[in-house]
Amino acid sequence: MASSTHINKQNVKSLLEALEQGDETRAEALLDELTQVRESELFQQVSSLTHNLHQTLEGLGDAEILLQTKHDIPDATERLEYVMTATEEASNKTLESSERALAALSQLEMLMSPLVAEEDKALLSECTATLNSELTNIMLAQSFQDLTGQVLNRVILVISSLEQSLIALIHESGHDYDAIPERAQTDEQKKADQMKGVGPNVTDKSKEDLAETQEDVDDLLAGLGL
Known part of the structure; x- marks a missing residue:
């Protein structure tokens, strides 16, 4: 019996006919074929998922x-x-x-x-x-x-x-x-981000950066005697 890579209506119809006729041998053979097709489809899906996962894990090296x-x-x-x-x-x-x-x-x-x-x-x-x-x-x-x-x-x-x-x-x-x-940023990248704007300093990290910047300004003013 020719194997198929997918389940079609004829496969199912033949199985139903064999069951109605009481042909257990044929019905069992058809059922085995349908199971093999289904297992093949499942294998292909699992293989695809595994491949995608592998690519994702490799991509994490970025x-x-x-x-x-x-x-x-x-x-x-x-x-x-x-x-x-x-x-x-x-x-x-x-x-x-x-x-x-x-x-x-x-x-x-x-x-x-x-x-x-x-x-x-x-x-x-x-x-x-x-x-x-x-x-x-x-x-x-x-x-x-x-x-x-x-x-x-x-x-x-x-x-x-x-x-x-x-x-x-x-x-x-x-x-x-x-x-x-x-993140390591050059002065040009920092300036570009500032020009784009990221909103107010609402995160803990941005507040820390603001505090560090203010400290730099205070040190500069103190160095100038202001």
């Missing part, structure tokens, strides 16, 4: 990948956590300010109502109602923080999982993760 895993990915995670925290704090401050403004507006309307002329009370009510509505809309708009916070949190979890997987691969490939050096 210093840039090692540096990205140890420095860039944690840096990106820390910046995302900063964004999530900053948006939450800003949202909470906006809500608190809006609540205080609503309370002040209500009190102001009560104080002003007896003082304005009768023909102006309608205008006062209209203005306070508009302000009340706008402040309420501002408070409702802060719901964006819950959504963005959830999205950012999921992204951080995915990146952290990827980071742990890469660290495991680095160890499997025989590299010492702790021995991966800091």
Whole structure:
């Protein structure tokens, strides 16, 4: 019986016919053939995965990948956590300010109502109602923080999982993760990064760099007698 590299409908149909006819010998032979085909497909898939894994492990010899895993990915995670925290704090401050403004507006309307002329009370009510509505809309708009916070949190979890997987691969490939050096940059590269901009100094590493830079400036000024 001719072998095939994949399972087709005719193979399955022939097996069903043999079973219906009670031809156990033929059915067993067909089943063995289908099993062999399936095992062959599985072998090819496992071989492909093994090959890809081997290439990945070899690729980890690239210093840039090692540096990205140890420095860039944690840096990106820390910046995302900063964004999530900053948006939450800003949202909470906006809500608190809006609540205080609503309370002040209500009190102001009560104080002003007896003082304005009768023909102006309608205008006062209209203005306070508009302000009340706008402040309420501002408070409702802060719901964006819950959504963005959830999205950012999921992204951080995915990146952290990827980071742990890469660290495991680095160890499997025989590299010492702790021995991966800091990024070495020339003055031109540092200047180019500064021109591109990386945002505020929100990570521990960037704060350390800022402190070191400030110390250099202080030393220079002290040397000039300033």
